[in-house]
Structure formats: C-alpha cells, structure tokens
Amino acid sequence: MTKQIISVTINGARQTHEVEPRLLLIHYLRETLGLTGAHIGCETSLCGACTVELNGKAIKSCSMFAVQANGAEILTIEGLASADGKLHPMQEAFWNEHALQCGFCTPGMIMVSKQLVERNPHPTDVEIREGLDGNLCRCTGYQHIVNAVRAAAKAGA
Amino acid sequence: MATTVTRIEKLVGKRLRRKEDPRLITGTATYxxxxxxxxxxxxxxxxxxxxxxxxxxxxxxxxxxxxxxxxxxxxxxxxxxxxxxxxxxxxxxxxxxxxxxxxxxxxxxxxxxxxxxxxxxxxxxxxxxxxxxxxxxxQAVTDPEKALAPGAPAVHPEWPDNTAFLYHQTGGDIDKAFADADVIIKQRITSQRLVPNAMExxxxxxxxxxxxxxxxxxxxxxxxxxxxxxxxxxxxxxxxxxxxxxxxxGGGFGSxxxxxxxxxxxxxxxxxxxxxxxxxxxxxxxxxxTIQGRGHVDYFELAAKRDGTMLGLRLKLIQDLGAYHQLLTPAIPTLSVLMMPGLYNFRNIDADVVGVFTNCVPTDAYRGAGRPEATHGIERMVDLLAAELNMDPAAIRFKNFVQPDQFPFPTATGLNYDSGDYGATLQKAMDMIGYDDLRKQQAAARAAGRLMGIGISTYGELCAFGPSPATPAGGWESATVRIEPTGKVTVHTGTSPHGQGQETSFAQIAADELGVPMDDIIVLHGDTAIIPYGIGTFGSRNTAVGGPALYYALQDIKEKVKKFGKMLLDAEEVTFENGVCRDPKTGKEITIQTIAGAAYRAMKLPPDTDPGLVATKFWEPSNFAFPFGAHIIVSEVDRDTGEIAIKRYVAVDDIGNQLNPLLVDGQLHGGAAQGLGQALWEQAVYDDNGQLITGEFMDYCMPRARMMPWIESSHTVTPSPVNPLGVKGVGEAGTIGSTPAMVNSVIDALSTLGVRHIDMPLTNEKIWNLVNGAKA
Missing domain, CATH: 3.90.1170.50 (Aldehyde oxidase/xanthine dehydrogenase, a/b hammerhead)
Structure with missing residues (x-):
C-alpha cells in the first residue's frame, strides 16, 4: 500500500511520519508515537475510550484515519497536565471525586469532560450526563464522574 | 538517615483519594x-x-x-x-x-x-x-429449555441429552413445609445472559x-x-x-x-x-x-402461611452452561442454591439444578455469580406472596427476617450467616425515602391514572471466599510487608486489584499499624515473580480476605520492630505507637525508621532474632462474610412510550466496617449500574443458529450516564466477627441488591393492570405491550 506523509502537531510538538492510508489515528498515536493514554475499547466509536482533542474538538480516534488528521493539532491525555506536572483541573477533579476505578475509560472521559465544561461552564447534572453520553464506563456507575465534572466546573476548569 | 514522621490520626475509615490514580488520570498506566x-x-x-x-x-x-x-x-x-x-x-x-x-x-x-x-x-x-x-x-441449539427437550440437537454428540450435570440439595423438611402451607406461590423467573464488558x-x-x-x-x-x-x-x-x-x-467483573x-x-x-x-x-x-454471566431459567415454589410466614422454598434451576466449561462454569449455579433463602427465617429448601450444554459461549462468574440470580428469585417471590396476601412488601419482609439475636444463623442450605440486623437496613431505607408518605403519593397517582411503583429488595450475599474446603482453589490470601532500611514500606498482596483501590486501602491499614505516612507505603500486586502465591481478586474477597492477611503480617512485623526497639533503647519493655518505640520507664523513644536501619545494618541483634524486617502471612477465614442491605426504587412508567423513569433510588448497605468510604461508594454505584443494566437494558441474545445478535455496543445496551439515576446511599455497620478488621466485602453488593428493587418497582407500578411478573430486561417495548395489551 502506498504510504503517505502526514504532519501533525501533537501536544505542542510537530510530528511527521510516513503512514499507510488505512492506519487508524488511534494506532498512529499509540503505535507510532507511543502515546498509549488513549485506549481502544470498541473500535466502533461507541465507547469513547479513544477520545482525543483534534483542532479543539473531542473526537473518537478509533474512527478516523491518521491521514485525515494531516495538518491538525491534537491534544491527548498525556498533554493535558502542564510541563511541570501540574494537573489540569479536570484531572484533579477526577482524582478528588474518585471518578475512576480501573482507569481504562478515564483518559477519554477526562478529554470529553474538558470539552463539556469548555462549551458549557455551568452545566446542570442533566447536562453533564448528556455530555458524557458518548463515553462508557463499566466501573463507576457515573455518579462520581458527574461529581467530578460538576466540581471542575465550579473550580472554573 | 530517614526523616522522622509521626502521625496520630488514624487513616482507616477516612475518605481518601487513591494512590493509584496519578498514573491513570495522566494516561501513563501500562495495560x-x-x-x-x-x-x-x-x-x-x-x-x-x-x-x-x-x-x-x-x-x-x-x-x-x-x-x-x-x-x-x-x-x-x-x-x-x-x-x-x-x-x-x-x-x-x-x-x-x-x-x-x-x-x-x-x-x-x-x-x-x-x-x-x-x-x-x-x-x-x-x-x-x-x-x-x-x-x-x-443444527445448533441455544435455548437451554429447548436443549433439554427430546430430539434436540446434541451440542456434544457423545451426550445427546445435553445434560452436563444434575445437582440436588435439600434442607429441613420441604414436604412438611408444603403440607403445612396455606398458600403456595409458583413462578418461572429467568435471569438472562449478560455480557460482562470490562472496558479493557x-x-x-x-x-x-x-x-x-x-x-x-x-x-x-x-x-x-x-x-x-x-x-x-x-x-x-x-x-x-x-x-x-x-x-x-481495565476491569474484570469476573470475566x-x-x-x-x-x-x-x-x-x-x-x-x-x-x-x-x-x-x-x-x-x-x-x-x-469471553464468558457471559447468569443464563438461568428458574422455577420457584414458595410455601407460606396466610399470615405471611414463609415456610419453605422449592427451586428447579436450569443453568445454561454454554458449549463447554470455563474455569468455574458448573459451580456458579450451586452458589445460587446456597443463597436461595435470602434473609428469611425459614429452614426448608429443596433445589434441583440441571446444567445444560448449548451452542453458546460458556457462562461463568459475572459480578455476583449465582447470588444475583438467587436474590432476584427470592425477592420476586416475596413480592408475589405479599401481593397474593394483600400485604405490604415491607411488612412481609420484617415478619420473615432472621432476627439480630439469631446469629450465627445456620441456613437450610448449610451456610452460617455471620452477623446482621436486616430490619435496621430496611427501616433506614424506608425512613430515608419516606415510605409511608410514598405509598400515599402512589395512591393519589393511581387515582389520577399514573403508573407509579415502589420496589423493595432486601438482599444478602455470601462473599469473601474462604475457608479453603469451601472453595475450588484455596480460600486464603497472602500478604508480605517489607520495611526497607530507610523505613519506607513495601506491601505485597496476593490479591490482584484492578480498580477496587487496594493500593490505597491496604496502605491505610499499613499506615495505621506502623505509624508511617501513606506516601511512605507502596502496595504491589499481580506479578508472580515478586509476589508470594496468592489466590486473586473475585467474590468481594480483596478486603475481607487479603486485608486480614495484611493485618496479621503487620502484627508480626510490629513484634519484630519492638524487639529491636527494646534492644536499641536498652529497655525491659517498650510500647509501639505512631511509628515510635518508647520505653515507658525512661521516656526514651526511637522511631521505626531508625529501627529499620539498625535491623538491616545488624551490628547487634536482639536474642533469637534474624536481621531484616520482612513478614509474610498466609491467612484463611473460618467462614464466609455476609453483607446485606435494603434498596428501594421509586419508578414511573409512561403509558404512551413504555419508558421507565427512575424517580428515586435509596440504598442502605451493611458491609461491616469500611476502610475507605469513598471507595465503598464507588463499588456500590458501579454495582448498582450493572444490576440496573440487567433489570432494564442488557441481554445477550443468540438466535437459533447460534449467532450472537447482540454482539456489539450498538446492539447490546450498556448503561450510560444519562440512563443512571442518582443513588442516595447510606449504611448501617455490623462488623463481621469472621476477621479482625470486621469487614464484609462490597464488590458485588450493589449488583445483587439493585436488580430486584428495580423489577419489583416496575411490577408494582403495573400491578393495577394485573401484571404479576415480568422477565428481564424490562425494555420499553415489553412494557408498552403490557400496558397497551392490558388496555385492550
């Protein structure tokens, strides 16, 4: 298969690679770049474990080819804390509120929650639950995740 | 030289955020x-x-x-x-x-x-x-009852009856119970196949x-x-x-x-x-x-007196095993039999189990493993009895509960319930939800033509698997405590936590016992080259079996610390508290950190004492532990769409002492989500050819955030006498308690239409048909 060259900015750093056109973005992130924070939970865009931010929007990276991301700016969970290790308020809130157990859905949950609060800084509980609709968690029953998003919103995340 | 830190505040019992989270929230954990x-x-x-x-x-x-x-x-x-x-x-x-x-x-x-x-x-x-x-x-066969019918296709040609085993258990005098009965309630109750779906x-x-x-x-x-x-x-x-x-x-839930x-x-x-x-x-x-859970067709018969006193329970249990046995497949329905009396004070049971091969993936342990099926069965039967006798479902439960002065309570199935106050959890849940007032609201709603339901489930559970003779693989657990030369502490546990949070709760135990800060402790697990042999994580056993193993290892190492302390302080006796050995006579003190250095440097050793500070304990409980609780759900059914709205969900759970209530809440919420998943949405469906037609998240309905109610959670605390921590186990409680509360609530809502039982999941379509069929 003819490979194509793509350039993307990931967590602030420019990356250029030759990739197969059929390479999924999630595999590019995980296998080519070694950014294993985003996970593959279903390969069908239904669980949201692979959620990353592309040009400022939370997207499911299992349902997009790497070549489609050519020229884009991508933020993954690894790029969320500041360079000195200071956690993003959403990460801090997930930790404080015990919004994770096994942690597998967590990077995707945090990325989508960050977008949720950016779009709606004062969400109601119902709005939070609707905003999380694309992401599955099998451990928490979501209650502590709702608490975390509410707390982060209050803290001005 | 190690820094000296002493701490007086106890950490066990505190809502502490987890030590394992930093790697998980930054995407740097390694799956x-x-x-x-x-x-x-x-x-x-x-x-x-x-x-x-x-x-x-x-x-x-x-x-x-x-x-x-x-x-x-x-x-x-x-x-x-x-x-x-x-x-x-x-x-x-x-x-x-x-x-x-x-x-x-x-x-x-x-x-x-x-x-x-x-x-x-x-x-x-x-x-x-x-x-x-x-x-x-x-030709394939995927329905266990069809597989038992004469002439059904044989899953394995060598066993044309598709029967893997027959198992019978009886206790008390079941014939007398039925002969003495004024009322006999019969019901077929299914517990559908579920897909565990750990996110990883x-x-x-x-x-x-x-x-x-x-x-x-x-x-x-x-x-x-x-x-x-x-x-x-x-x-x-x-x-x-x-x-x-x-x-x-990334999650297991038994799978x-x-x-x-x-x-x-x-x-x-x-x-x-x-x-x-x-x-x-x-x-x-x-x-x-990957294994699926449940897969029961149960035929229950309950014998009772007209005043509501339950006398005995018969069960014919058809277990869909799938095509072969995974690790524990045939054992799971025997757990259902053990728990079939629930929390009730009757001593006569009879159970016939048939394990059936089908052309499906095997069933095996899924969160609760046999106990949710049993609890759903008995809790449905109690409600059916209440309806038959026109009694309140709470009143009939109070009437039949095992009483606090009856513990340890020997059941008709051969168990020995450790401790409990079943009425207290139900009363607390009723107080929280305002039960009497709710029944008045319900009467008003019904008068207005609305379908409002109140569902109660009072569940019990056997968990914390041990002792060994009662388990297939050893009912003990191991723990090692290593105090390193600087006084930092490394804990090894034979359990294998994967979300439950023992890196935190076990560090809380060690911090309290050794008087060192949480941050000085790490808990390792899951590597056979590092960790002494352990049994692992299932059946709500981490805290209740692994926790005491750690507690006793800590007692051993404290004894050794005190020996070094005595020698180093040149004292006759020393106390050890908050990380400090103290000679009560002289008031002289030495910290655990200094002692650790001396124990490894070993310039001088106490009598009959080896260098180093390491202790390993293999510990086995004498009995299971038996958590219990009461869940009440208020629901309302939409006549036009068949949709079920959960108005309130109150859960009062007694899991004994709690090491970290924040983690307890998380376990109960997650368990409840899986239990509501079974009650309302989830079902693995095979067609007659053996195709799994709910084989993706698109077709298999998983609980999502907007579908889950807010859970109002509270507790009573009845310590288990089985272990020194007084803990009972919490991993499966929410899953077991939630399902029948939800189903009982919806059936209560529809009872005015003459509905007496509905099999799970309670899909909108099923409910709409019932409501509209009843209209017509």
Whole structure:
C-alpha cells in the first residue's frame, strides 16, 4: 500500500511520519508515537475510550484515519497536565471525586469532560450526563464522574 | 538517615483519594496493549462464524503467502497442549475436552479455529481473512429449555441429552413445609445472559526465552498465580520459570477470573517461533468468546402461611452452561442454591439444578455469580406472596427476617450467616425515602391514572471466599510487608486489584499499624515473580480476605520492630505507637525508621532474632462474610412510550466496617449500574443458529450516564466477627441488591393492570405491550 506523509502537531510538538492510508489515528498515536493514554475499547466509536482533542474538538480516534488528521493539532491525555506536572483541573477533579476505578475509560472521559465544561461552564447534572453520553464506563456507575465534572466546573476548569 | 514522621490520626475509615490514580488520570498506566517487546509479532485468531459445524478442511496457503506472515497454526498443531481447564467439580460432571484450537468441529460462534501470526497487526488481520475454512454446518441449539427437550440437537454428540450435570440439595423438611402451607406461590423467573464488558478487553503478550527455558506472560487477569499454575500445566513448562504478570487491568467483573484458550495459545506460539507475540481481543471477540454471566431459567415454589410466614422454598434451576466449561462454569449455579433463602427465617429448601450444554459461549462468574440470580428469585417471590396476601412488601419482609439475636444463623442450605440486623437496613431505607408518605403519593397517582411503583429488595450475599474446603482453589490470601532500611514500606498482596483501590486501602491499614505516612507505603500486586502465591481478586474477597492477611503480617512485623526497639533503647519493655518505640520507664523513644536501619545494618541483634524486617502471612477465614442491605426504587412508567423513569433510588448497605468510604461508594454505584443494566437494558441474545445478535455496543445496551439515576446511599455497620478488621466485602453488593428493587418497582407500578411478573430486561417495548395489551 502506498504510504503517505502526514504532519501533525501533537501536544505542542510537530510530528511527521510516513503512514499507510488505512492506519487508524488511534494506532498512529499509540503505535507510532507511543502515546498509549488513549485506549481502544470498541473500535466502533461507541465507547469513547479513544477520545482525543483534534483542532479543539473531542473526537473518537478509533474512527478516523491518521491521514485525515494531516495538518491538525491534537491534544491527548498525556498533554493535558502542564510541563511541570501540574494537573489540569479536570484531572484533579477526577482524582478528588474518585471518578475512576480501573482507569481504562478515564483518559477519554477526562478529554470529553474538558470539552463539556469548555462549551458549557455551568452545566446542570442533566447536562453533564448528556455530555458524557458518548463515553462508557463499566466501573463507576457515573455518579462520581458527574461529581467530578460538576466540581471542575465550579473550580472554573 | 530517614526523616522522622509521626502521625496520630488514624487513616482507616477516612475518605481518601487513591494512590493509584496519578498514573491513570495522566494516561501513563501500562495495560497489556501498551506493552511492546523487541521483535514482537501480532496474532489474530480465525474464529467460527457458525454455532455448530464440522470442519472439513482448512486451507492456509493464501494466508501464508502474504508478506509479513510468520506463522499459522491450526488444531492439528496444538494437540499436545493441555485443554482449557475447568476447576469446578460436581458428582458425575461431564467435562468436554476443549482444545485451545478446534479439532474436527466447532460448537459456538467465536470458537477459535486457527491463529495467524505476523509482524504487524494489520497484516495479521489481512492474513486471517485469507484463511479458508470449509464447514459442514449442523443444527445448533441455544435455548437451554429447548436443549433439554427430546430430539434436540446434541451440542456434544457423545451426550445427546445435553445434560452436563444434575445437582440436588435439600434442607429441613420441604414436604412438611408444603403440607403445612396455606398458600403456595409458583413462578418461572429467568435471569438472562449478560455480557460482562470490562472496558479493557482481554489481551496477552507472551515472551519465551529459550536459553533459560523461561516464559514471561502478561495477561489481563484477576488471578495471576492460579493462571500461572494452570497455564504451566497446559504448556508443560516449569512454574518457577514462568513469570505471569497482570499489569494494569481495565476491569474484570469476573470475566477475567478465568484461564482462557488464548493465554495458552500465546504461550504456545512464542515457544514455537521464539519471538514475543501479542494478541489483543477485539470488542466483537469479547462479546463472543469471553464468558457471559447468569443464563438461568428458574422455577420457584414458595410455601407460606396466610399470615405471611414463609415456610419453605422449592427451586428447579436450569443453568445454561454454554458449549463447554470455563474455569468455574458448573459451580456458579450451586452458589445460587446456597443463597436461595435470602434473609428469611425459614429452614426448608429443596433445589434441583440441571446444567445444560448449548451452542453458546460458556457462562461463568459475572459480578455476583449465582447470588444475583438467587436474590432476584427470592425477592420476586416475596413480592408475589405479599401481593397474593394483600400485604405490604415491607411488612412481609420484617415478619420473615432472621432476627439480630439469631446469629450465627445456620441456613437450610448449610451456610452460617455471620452477623446482621436486616430490619435496621430496611427501616433506614424506608425512613430515608419516606415510605409511608410514598405509598400515599402512589395512591393519589393511581387515582389520577399514573403508573407509579415502589420496589423493595432486601438482599444478602455470601462473599469473601474462604475457608479453603469451601472453595475450588484455596480460600486464603497472602500478604508480605517489607520495611526497607530507610523505613519506607513495601506491601505485597496476593490479591490482584484492578480498580477496587487496594493500593490505597491496604496502605491505610499499613499506615495505621506502623505509624508511617501513606506516601511512605507502596502496595504491589499481580506479578508472580515478586509476589508470594496468592489466590486473586473475585467474590468481594480483596478486603475481607487479603486485608486480614495484611493485618496479621503487620502484627508480626510490629513484634519484630519492638524487639529491636527494646534492644536499641536498652529497655525491659517498650510500647509501639505512631511509628515510635518508647520505653515507658525512661521516656526514651526511637522511631521505626531508625529501627529499620539498625535491623538491616545488624551490628547487634536482639536474642533469637534474624536481621531484616520482612513478614509474610498466609491467612484463611473460618467462614464466609455476609453483607446485606435494603434498596428501594421509586419508578414511573409512561403509558404512551413504555419508558421507565427512575424517580428515586435509596440504598442502605451493611458491609461491616469500611476502610475507605469513598471507595465503598464507588463499588456500590458501579454495582448498582450493572444490576440496573440487567433489570432494564442488557441481554445477550443468540438466535437459533447460534449467532450472537447482540454482539456489539450498538446492539447490546450498556448503561450510560444519562440512563443512571442518582443513588442516595447510606449504611448501617455490623462488623463481621469472621476477621479482625470486621469487614464484609462490597464488590458485588450493589449488583445483587439493585436488580430486584428495580423489577419489583416496575411490577408494582403495573400491578393495577394485573401484571404479576415480568422477565428481564424490562425494555420499553415489553412494557408498552403490557400496558397497551392490558388496555385492550
């Protein structure tokens, strides 16, 4: 298969690679770049474990080819804390509120929650639950995740 | 020299955020799929698309010709590898030999037929598509009752009746109970097949080092040591040269309390090709080939007096086993039998269990494992009795509860309930939800034509599996405490937590006992090369069995610390509190950190004392622990759409003492979500040909955030006398308590329409048909 060259900015750093056109973005992130924070939970865009931010929007990276991301700016969970290790308020809130157990859905949950609060800084509980609709968690029953998003919103995340 | 830190505040019982979270919230934790080894190959498995078929031939020529393919194996290559192990036994149990790759026939969709190994996962997937398997499709049977009917297709030709085992248990005098009864309630109650769906699918990375004859295998499991013992046997290698690591594990819920064909297969492949190999299960595979839960058809008969006194319970339990046995498949329904009396004070039971082969993936332990089915059954039966006698469902429960002065309470099924106050949890839940007022609101709603329901479930659970004679694999747990020369503390636990939070709660125990800060303690688990043999994580046993093992190891090491303290202070006696040894006579003190340095430097040793500060304890409880609780759900059914709105959900759970209430809440919420999933949405559906038609998240309805109610949670605390921490276990309680509360609530809502029972899941379609059928 003819490979194509793509350039993307990931967590602030420019990356250029030759990739197969059929390479999924999630595999590019995980296998080519070694950014294993985003996970593959279903390969069908239904669980949201692979959620990353592309040009400022939370997207499911299992349902997009790497070549489609050519020229884009991508933020993954690894790029969320500041360079000195200071956690993003959403990460801090997930930790404080015990919004994770096994942690597998967590990077995707945090990325989508960050977008949720950016779009709606004062969400109601119902709005939070609707905003999380694309992401599955099998451990928490979501209650502590709702608490975390509410707390982060209050803290001005 | 270590810094001296003393701390007086106790940490056990506090809501502390978790020590394991920083790596999880930053995306830096290592799950199996994150592991790469030099030269690693990727495996993709070719699976049966048929529920039942004979294999006439397999052609791998085209697949092998694809550049990048390094090996292909089929059934004939693995005949020397041990078959998948069933660890459960019952008298007369029929155990099909389940090879890790199919031999001449397949008996469920997903049955592994061949495996393709390539340098890249995309190439391996391409090559797997090129493997040609010639099948002669035969008739399948997927419904357990149909499988028992004469003339049904045989899942295994050697056993035409599809019966794997018959199991009978009786207690008390069941015939007398029924002879004395004023009322007998009969009901068929099903508990549908469920897909555990841990968010991380299974996965394996295996690496063979020929020169050392050593295998390292990373696998997403709940039972690293047991898996190593079993896989070493299957592969014919030495257990001590076999390092099995459960890295970060992304949820299990029982589905990883197992040893699967793919784990042995990856061991076989790496030994064959002398390169590391990785296999990651796809979600579709996870649906098709990882064990499923439940799968019951139960026929209950309850005998009672007209005043509501329950006398006895009969059960005919038909367990859908699937096509073969995984690790504990046949044992699961026996747990249902044990719990069939629930929290009630009657001593007569009779249970007939039949285990049935079907052309489906095996059932096995899924969160609750047999106990949710039993609880759902008895809690439905109690409500049916209340309806029959026109009694309030709360009143009939109070009337029949085992009373606080009856503990330890011997049940008709041979258990010994450890402690409890069942009425207290129900009363508290009723007070929280305002029960009497709710019944008035309900009367008003009904008068206005609205369908409002109030559902109660009062559940009990046996968990914290031990002692050993009561378990298939050892009912104990191990813990090691190492105080390092600087006074930092390393804890090893034989449990294998994967989300439950023992890196935190066990550090709380150690911090309190040793008087060192939480941050000075780390808890390690899941690596057979580091951790002494352990049993693992299942059956709500981490805290209740692993916790006491740690507690006793800490007592041993404290004794040793005190010996060094006495010597170093030149004292006759010392106290040890808050990390400090003190001579009460002189008031002189020495810290645990200084003692640790001296214990390793060993310039001088106390009498009969070895250098170093390490203690290991293997501990086994004398009995199970029995958590209990009361859940009440208020719901309202929409007549026009069949939709169910959950208006309130109150849960009062008694799990004994709590090490970290924040983690307890998390366990209960998650458990409740899975229980509501069963009640309302989830169901694994096989068609008559053996196709799993709910084989993706698109077709299998998982609980999502907007579907879940707010859970109002509270507790009573009845310490378990079975262990020194007084804990009972919390992992499964929410799953067990929630389901019948939800179903009872909806049936209560529809009772004015004459509805007496509905089988799960309570889909909108099912409810709409009931409501509108009743109208017509």
């Amino acid at each position: 199996v799929e994150d592991i790469k080894r030099p030269g690693m190959q990727h495996a993709v498995i070719v699976r049966s698309p048929h529920g039942a078929a004979n294999i006439k031939g397999i052609d791998t020529t085209k697949a092998a010709a694809l550049p990048g393919v390094s090996a292909i194996f089929t059934g004939k290559d693995i005949t020397h590898v041990g078959s998948v192990v069933c660890g459960a036994d019952l008298p007369g149990l029929r155990k099909p030999v389940h090879h890790i790759l199919a031999q001449d026939r397949v008996y469920f969709v997903g049955h592994p037929v061949a495996v393709v190994v390539a340098s890249d996962r995309y190439i391996a997937a391409d090559a797997a598509d090129l493997v040609e398997v010639d099948y002669d499709v035969t 699918t299974r996965g394996v990375v295996a690496e063979w080092l020929q020169a050392d004859r050593a295998l390292t295998l990373f696998t997403s499991t709940q039972i690293p040591h047991l898996a190593r013992t079993i896989l070493a046997g299957q592969l014919g290698i030495d257990e001590n040269r076999f390092r099995l690591i459960a890295p970060e594990v 990883k309390l197992n040893v699967y064909a793919e784990e042995a297969l990856m061991g076989f492949i790496t030994m064959k090709i002398n390169k590391p190999v990785k296999w990651i299960e796809s979600r579709r595979e996870n649906f098709q080939v």
